[in-house]
Amino acid sequence: MKTMARVNIDESVSMAMGSLWANKLRTFLTLLGIIIGVLTIIAVVSIIQGLNNYVYTQFSFYGANDFAVSKFSMSGESSLAAYREMLKRKNLTLDDMRTIRRLCPSCQLVGASVSTSRNAKFGSQLLKDVEIRGITHIDHLIGSVLELERGRHILEEDENHSRYVCVIGADIKEKLFPYQDPLGKWIKVGPHNLLIVGLGAKKGKILGFSQDNYVRIPITTFHKLYGSRRSIDSPGGSENRPPLQTSPLLQ
Secondary structure, eight states, X not given: OOOOOOOOHHHHHHHHHHHHHHTHHHHHHHHHHHHHHHHHHHHHHHHHHHHHHHHHHHHTTOOTTOEXXXXXXXXXXXXXXXXXXXXXXXXXXXXXXXXXXXXOTTEXXXXXXXXXXXXXXXXXXXXXXXXXXXXXXXXXXSSSOOXXXXXXXOOHHHHHTTOOEEEEOHHXXXXXXXXXXXXXXEEEETTEEEEEEEEEOOOOEETTEXXXXXXXXXXXXXXXXXXXXXXXXXXXXXXXXXXXXXXXXOO
């Protein structure tokens, strides 16, 4: 007749704890390895999810009938030879944009933008490396549609008359105007003063980079302040958007 030995659970736990306590360093290193492994997996999953959200955010607004034209590759060529080759290409100009508008009757919206960075100041408050983006008056309707918290967008009249007006992002509002309404105030961008006519709705960060650190001005004002010799497809920007964009009519 066989008998089943009863396992003393308390004794087993006591022996296990004793073994762990007797080998403190090995126990610590084992736990440390497990913790690092778990945290690494969490970090990798978070990065992948962030990249997926970034790609979705950047490209979801482009439909099958939307396209963009740029001097520089959107794929971000890392080769020095490829970059030099791109530098040899002709700059895109506002005349090119107007030509597309004139010769492409099926294109519903055609816009352009160009950007640089400057310090922004109001009173004693200073914010460095703010993206200054020159845009056409329809820019907010193409690609990543810009929603406003209050105020208005850049108008065609602003563009035609190169007015010193701007739309600011949430970062500018929060850091330069923490206790007052920015609308109707003059902000200093570099050596130039710009009238704030619109406040962009807060978008938040993507992979740690803010999407709200910008000042948008009419593209003609941009050329007046910073020159028109650069290509309107100047790469970079808080939104990484292709600057010369079209939205054809659906057929």
